[in-house]
Amino acid sequence: MAHIRDVRPQAREIKFIVDTATAVRIRQWARIHLEPDTHGGGPFGDEYRTTSVYFDTDALDVFHRRGSFGRSKYRIRRYGEAETVFLERKLRQPAVLAKRRTIVALEALPRLIDPVADDDWPGQWFCRRVAARRLRPVCQVAYQRMARVAMRNGEQVRLTLDSELVALPPGGSPVPAVAGRPAAPVLPGRHILEMKYRCAPPAIFLQLVEELRLVPQAASKYRLGAVATGQVAPPGDILPGIGTEALHV
Numbered sequence: 133m134a135h136i137r138d139v140r141p142q143a144r145e146i147k148f149i150v151d152t153a154t155a156v157r158i159r160q161w162a163r164i165h166l167e168p169d170t171h172g173g174g175p176f177g178d179e180y181r182t183t184s185v186y187f188d189t190d191a192l193d194v195f196h197r198r199g200s201f202g203r204s205k206y207r208i209r210r211y212g213e214a215e216t217v218f219l220e221r222k223l224r225q226p227a228v229l230a231k232r233r234t235i236v237a238l239e240a241l242p243r244l245i246d247p248v249a250d251d252d253w254p255g256q257w258f259c260r261r262v263a264a265r266r267l268r269p270v271c272q273v274a275y276q277r278m279a280r281v282a283m284r285n286g287e288q289v290r291l292t293l294d295s296e297l298v299a300l301p302p303g304g305s306p307v308p309a310v311a312g313r314p315a316a317p318v319l320p321g322r323h324i325l326e327m328k329y330r331c332a333p334p335a336i337f338l339q340l341v342e343e344l345r346l347v348p349q350a351a352s353k354y355r356l357g358a359v360a361t362g363q364v365a366p367p368g369d370i371l372p373g374i375g376t377e378a379l380h381v
Contacts, residue, residue: 143229166280210308299357
């Protein structure tokens, strides 16, 4: 299926910044209490490499969350070394999270830079939206992800732990590819834990939060990546309590 639309009423995403010792405990806990993601690999069947190219305006309106730019995010996501990528729009509105994803061949991505009018191409909607909002590739972020899931009250809940985060400017290219290129560490020695569910947090997640005394914290990989690569000075809200030295600006 080339196109995927996903609208999630009452969707919730809560993030935490954790150190390496805590990340080890989270992996151990998750592998006991949750099932592996069906798309995962590795010895536990729950890991994969993710690389994303994020789009923004010349004025960095998405980064600064100005107006409607603060509610939508456009990116290209690649898993591992796949020859296909996902063109994605993530739109958050009050009480609703909507995602649109289209899978296209990696070799077709230059069309985003020099688009050709072709309504038959699955990624044409992405071209039109990016052009209308005057977006361009601004930052590329890669990381190793562990993903585990469970069913609670007929709904899937999901836990991810992202490690080894690195970022670099895309150099104008929309192709997600970090291997062999010098990249800046993002949050060295730290990891991003995310819990996804609908409505109220499930008891199993509350158990982990209480056991490890976790404190929720906003953590935008795009914003962190843009700071880590020196493209923008860190605003005061990017990571309260973490000095700029930890961001490698």
